[in-house]
Amino acid sequence: MESDLAEYLDEFTRRDWETLDPGAVTDPVRVAVVGLGWFARDWALPGIARSPYTEATVVTDVDGSAVEAVAAERDVTGVTPEEFRSGAAADAYDAVYVATPNATHLEYVRAAAEQGKAVLCEKPLEATLDRARRLVEACRDAGVPLMVGYRMQTDPAVRRLRELLDAGVAGDVVHVHATMSQTMLGELGGDTDQWRLDPELSGGSALMDLGVYPLNTIRFVLGADPERVSGRTRSEHEAFADVDEHATFRLEFPGDVDALCTVSQNAQHASRLEVTGTDARLILDPAFYEREDRGFAVVRDGTRVDVDFDQVHQIEEEFAYFGHQLLADEPFHPDGEHALTDARALDGIYKSAETGRPVDLSDDAA
Structure with missing residues (x-):
């Protein structure tokens, strides 16, 4: 392989x-x-x-x-x-x-x-x-x-994953699983006086701070946008009384491809993206944190290949792309209209969490 x-x-x-x-x-x-x-x-x-x-x-x-x-x-x-x-x-x-x-x-x-x-x-x-x-x-x-x-869109590991999917290495994509979690308060020294816990400043916590990573990265690697979303949020600890501590959401893409995602601000550190197709699985693990080396693997017919590659500084790649495109007078791919699709999806997931019903994003495409 x-x-x-x-x-x-x-x-x-x-x-x-x-x-x-x-x-x-x-x-x-x-x-x-x-x-x-x-x-x-x-x-x-x-x-x-x-x-x-x-x-x-x-x-x-x-x-x-x-x-x-x-x-x-x-x-x-x-x-x-x-x-x-x-x-x-x-x-x-x-x-x-x-x-x-x-x-x-x-x-x-x-x-x-x-x-x-x-x-x-x-x-x-x-x-x-x-x-x-x-x-x-x-x-x-x-x-x-x-x-x-x-920044995930300029990370070589994510770009190579997208290329493999485009080349048909995984076959037809069937479903996607992603997770991202951290012990936010522990990693920030236990400080509860911060904007991520203020709904007026943040708009939410687990979904807004973490959920946007799997949401946008899945959109990028599939080259498609979700048509329907659903989700559930919950908070157990006092520090998260006004925002979502944990969230689970489902993205329904064209072709009956579902992505299932879990994010948490108060769970053991994890970061993983797995795309499963009819012919192979493509895995990023770790996937989303800038301070961790990304892992890249392909699994096909019981054989797993872990790709050894030189890690890059994710934020250097992002700013290199930003500056390069400006100097070359070329457009950006992750522009404002692209980001509004995420904003609509996040808004839809929160609405679904409130009502218990899926939200059709085409109803809010304007």
Whole structure:
């Protein structure tokens, strides 16, 4: 089986989207980073620096001490949120990366759009479907490109899985299973005073924070969008009294392909995606966490092949793609309209959890 797969897995980490010579880039895209939480500090800023197509030049956050510290550490310009929104430092950046709590994405993206800057916004787009729509409209009306931070789509392991499915290695896809879980409070030091537990800021917890990963990754590898969704949420601990602690959901794709997903903010750490077809199973395990090496396996007729490949820095790949597409004047695949499909699906799953009935997404496609 290994020889059969070799043609598809050769040069596993290749950037199949790259047309520019990274060594020839002299003027990378200058990025303003909005929001300096742990992810931006530990992953996004290093990813921007590692990418040959981007450089961070401006940072802002509601925490002035964080701005001061990061500005000094990274030798960039620090501004207040008010100064950012007013465009006081707009000449110092070409694009804006928004990594603030979900319900604040709209205000910062709108400000960037009004300044004529390209935008990379973290997912999910916003805390509600209505605000997500307004965010996409703001960029569309201003004529600025919007990419959404689906880092799984630029991960080589996910791209190779999609290529194998397109090549028919798995046969006809029958079903998909995915899971993503973590002990959120334990991993964040037990802090319950955080925006992910505030429904006004987050829009939800397990589904919004974790569920978007399997949802979007499955859409990407199948090259299809769910037509119908259903789901169930539950919360057992006081810290999650106002948001979903655990969630299970079903995505119904064209061709009677079902995807069954489970996510949890309070369960043992896990991250797995398995696509089962008539001829083979394709497995990513670990799958979704940026801080874990991804595992890639193909199982066919009782034989399992685990692919050994050089791991990449997921966020470097994401920012490399973002900067490359801007410099090459090429469109992004994970754009705002693409992300609105996720927003509609998440909204539908929450509605299903409330009513106990499936939700047809075609009813809300406008």
